[in-house]
Amino acid sequence: MILSELLKSKRETKNLLLREVASMIDTDTALISKIEKGDRKPTREQIDKLAIALDIEHSKLLKLWLSEKVYEDVKGEDLAIEAIKLTLKRLKTEK
Amino acid sequence: MILSELLKSKRETKNLLLREVASMIDTDTALISKIEKGDRKPTREQIDKLAIALDIEHSKLLKLWLSEKVYEDVKGEDLAIEAIKLTLKRLKTEK
DNA sequence: TAGATTTAGACAATCTTTGACAAGAACTAA
DNA sequence: TTAGTTCTTGTCAAAGATTGTCTAAATCTA
Numbered sequence: 001m002i003l004s005e006l007l008k009s010k011r012e013t014k015n016l017l018l019r020e021v022a023s024m025i026d027t028d029t030a031l032i033s034k035i036e037k038g039d040r041k042p043t044r045e046q047i048d049k050l051a052i053a054l055d056i057e058h059s060k061l062l063k064l065w066l067s068e069k070v071y072e073d074v075k076g077e078d079l080a081i082e083a084i085k086l087t088l089k090r091l092k093t094e095k
Numbered sequence: 096m097i098l099s100e101l102l103k104s105k106r107e108t109k110n111l112l113l114r115e116v117a118s119m120i121d122t123d124t125a126l127i128s129k130i131e132k133g134d135r136k137p138t139r140e141q142i143d144k145l146a147i148a149l150d151i152e153h154s155k156l157l158k159l160w161l162s163e164k165v166y167e168d169v170k171g172e173d174l175a176i177e178a179i180k181l182t183l184k185r186l187k188t189e190k
Numbered sequence: 191t192a193g194a195t196t197t198a199g200a201c202a203a204t205c206t207t208t209g210a211c212a213a214g215a216a217c218t219a220a
Numbered sequence: 221t222t223a224g225t226t227c228t229t230g231t232c233a234a235a236g237a238t239t240g241t242c243t244a245a246a247t248c249t250a
Contacts, residue, residue, distance in 0.1 A: 018196065028241065033197055043239080059174060066169055066178035071185060073164045079154060081186050083161035084179055090166060091176050113227065123210065128228055138208080 003064045004038040010054040011036070024053035041068070098159045099133040105149040106131070119148035136163070 001009075011021055018029040018036075025032065025046055034040040042050060047065050051058040074080035106116055113124040113131075120127065120141055129135040137145060142160050146153040169175035 017194090019194095029196070030198085030242080031240065033195095037197075039198090040239080062172075063174045063178045063181060066172060066174060067181040067185070069168045070165050070179060070182045073168065074161055074182075074186070077157075077161060079158045079161060081183065081190070083158045084165060084183050084186070086158060086162040087165045087169075088176065088179050088183070090162070091169070091179070095176070112225095114225095124227070125211080125229080126209070128226095132228080134229090135208085 001064075002038070003042075003061070003068055004036050006056070006061070006064065007050060007054065008036040010056055014054065016054075021050075021053055025049045041065075096159075097133070098137075098156070098163055099131050101151070101156070101159065102145060102149065103131040105151055109149065111149075116145075116148055120144045136160075 011018075018032045022029045022032045026049070027046075031040060035042050035046075042065065044065070047061055048058070050056070051061045070084070074083055077083065106113075113127045117124045117127045121144070122141075126135060130137050130141075137160065139160070142156055143153065145151070146156045165179070169178055172178065
């Protein structure tokens with residue numbers, strides 16, 4: 001499940017309007033709409049607020065957010081998987 | 096081996112001056128110096144040129160470069176490893 | 191159809207990245 | 221040491237990317 005989909009489905013499950021979520025996030029509906037459509041990435045602060053507003057486990061949301069940031073960096077690259085494995089190795093050794 | 100270290104050691108092995116590498120990359124010595132010290136990240140185009148100038152396997156350099164881009168995104172995060180694993184999973188399924 | 195909700199486009203403001211320059215520091219050889 | 225060369229550092233403006241907001245159009249709902 002992709003971040004944008006999760007946000008949208010959670011909002012719908014809770015029967016919230018964009019307008020309501022927007023006010024909890026301190027922004028307007030257009031931005032929330034874009035985030036749910038994947039046109040905009042939420043900032044980290046917005047992730048924090050969204051977790052609360054939509055009652056999603058914060059670490060789950062943050063993990064998805066980080067993961068998509070990484071994905072954007074390497075998508076379409078032949079070496080994507082290898083590069084990520086290398087990062088993983090580095091993270092593990094310095095942990 | 097980190098990207099910056101590789102670039103520096105390769106240059107030294109080949110007995111090239113910063114000035115010489117700089118001219119092959121179409122930039123000045125200051126930038127090459129910073130890249131070798133890790134103060135600046137090379138652009139993708141610079142990676143391509145550096146591989147040629149320093150006679151480094153292009154895919155090796157590119158992989159390191161991508162890997163460090165990813166690393167910058169997640170370093171210091173508690174969820175770094177988990178997030179990357181998630182990206183890996185995604186890349187594998189859509190490959 | 192009217193009213194509400196959602197989406198799309200455009201825009202300026204802000205933040206980040208980049209390349210370039212100049213001056214200083216470190217090194218080398220006589 | 222000094223002169224000449226190489227490397228490093230700091231600063232800055234230009235270019236690029238991201239962000240929030242506004243407006244208007246599209247879609248939905250009763």
